[in-house]
């Protein structure tokens with residue numbers, strides 16, 4: 001409850017051990033043993049009406065849905081106009097929030113958006129306001145109510161975003177009332193506090209370069225070498241790792257401790273022959289005992305949960321259609337090529353990797369880890385290269401797969417020879433996760449091979465990799481990157497934003513650690529809405545919040561990445577470009593529906609894409625289950 005505010009006139013919360021109160025945008029008592037929120041629906045309803053009594057009145061006094069629509073539209077328009085009045089004393093930043101909220105609210109109650117989503121949030125609000133919950137066409141969840149509690153408040157100018165900042169509330173922060181050195185000292189003191197807060201968060205996310213982590217990983221390494229009968233020098237040899245890639249989930253159980261549910265998932269994965277693979281090196285990044293808790297992202301990357309295993313097994317036969325979320329079938333003009341942009345295309349000559357990521361976008365076409373049949377037939381590769389050669393407009397070729405770094409030196413050399421012979425190609429990108437999962441592969445010989453084609457002024461060779469967490473950044477990964485950098489090549493990172501790296505400042509720490517080893521953050525991807533990997537997904541609002549409230553606090557050279565949503569069939573939508581997406585509906589479960597505009601907007605009249613996000617409420621629930629203080633995330637609702 002906001003300080004000094006009377007308790008709502010409703011029955012008290014049930015005496016449960018885990019409760020949330022939306023007024024504080026969640027959290028009262030959180031107990032790890034009770035990971036899911038238990039809530040009192042009526043209490044939330046009460047909060048909703050208190051959030052904006054005027055809206056409640058208008059809704060409850062409307063005799064029909066269309067009356068309600070007229071009244072609410074009218075109210076929103078009047079409120080917007082009042083923002084421009086001379087005597088409106090709302091803080092100018094709060095006014096900005098009001099404007100945004102009004103824009104969103106109008107969109108949600110627009111009949112056109114009701115038609116496209118087959119849902120009317122307004123109808124639900126209207127019936128609820130008239131006490132007719134039983135007459136709802138679809139019952140709405142607490143996740144739905146919390147969205148509207150916050151939208152109602154935002155429209156009323158009571159988002160309370162700045163509640164800690166009493167000075168801001170008074171209008172002018174103290175340092176602005178001073179001058180010269182005194183002002184600078186005051187401002188610096190304030191910035192010291194913010195810096196201390198950032199560093200406090202950073203300590204929660206150790207990197208693999210930290211001394212203690214290096215020490216306990218050397219024990220892991222010895223244990224794994226012993227298990228496979230290897231010698232210490234084998235660890236430095238990437239071929240040894242490739243020969244000992246763990247492709248049987250059962251083997252993992254002999255090397256690390258795994259909680260019961262995951263053990264069952266691994267056994268099922270083995271039974272249904274799910275593509276599975278972990279390099280011994282990557283396994284050494286996992287703490288033997290999961291209770292340490294730092295390796296969650298590393299584990300989640302390769303150890304499939306049960307629901308994922310079941311979905312993959314269930315749709316095994318039709319997986320090329322069921323799991324092709326990106327519609328790659330529709331953007332491949334010839335075999336092995338994907339093209340969504342004018343100057344770029346993707347060439348995929350190799351269809352597997354040295355380990356298999358659980359949320360791989362290409363899980364529909366990868367059959368098996370290090371599948372001996374994964375190399376495309378020579379005629380197909382030749383035809384794809386000829387296709388590239390025939391298109392002068394193409395300049396940047398992303399060679400990926402699968403992981404091209406796992407193909408042999410000779411194979412890659414021959415491929416690069418042929419691509420480099422094409423005059424109009426000025427950049428070849430190698431998309432590879434090998435610096436993360438098998439950095440030993442970047443020997444001097446292999447790095448020299450890549451450098452041979454890197455000709456400043458003519459053609460660039462760049463490596464694009466995929467670190468997801470600071471815990472993956474190790475001395476070995478650093479050495480691999482440095483080998484490339486010393487030869488003049490750049491290394492970029494594409495991070496996927498998941499529940500595993502989305503806690504406060506977790507990705508900020510990743511960016512900082514990446515820069516210390518010479519990797520430039522390039523993209524942060526919203527996860528694809530692939531049904532089988534829903535449990536990893538983070539709402540778009542959280543990505544926007546992270547960008548504004550966490551990444552923004554880093555020096556500019558650390559936050560060179562762009563948050564994007566790779567819209568199926570269309571390509572990358574820049575999430576920071578507000579004009580390129582808009583929120584159009586809140587669904588009964590609290591998920592937001594967005595209309596995403598294609599990157600070709602203003603160039604070609606491509607149709608937009610409707611995307612149903614994961615509910616913010618569910619995400620916060622997951623964060624609470626992981627021990628997070630949900631109040632840390634309370635402004636998430638105001639990112640659209």
Ligand code: SF4
Pocket residue numbers: 352353355356357359360361362363401402403432433
């Ligand atoms: S490295 Fe890329 S292609 Fe390979 S399994 Fe992981 S996500 Fe898929």
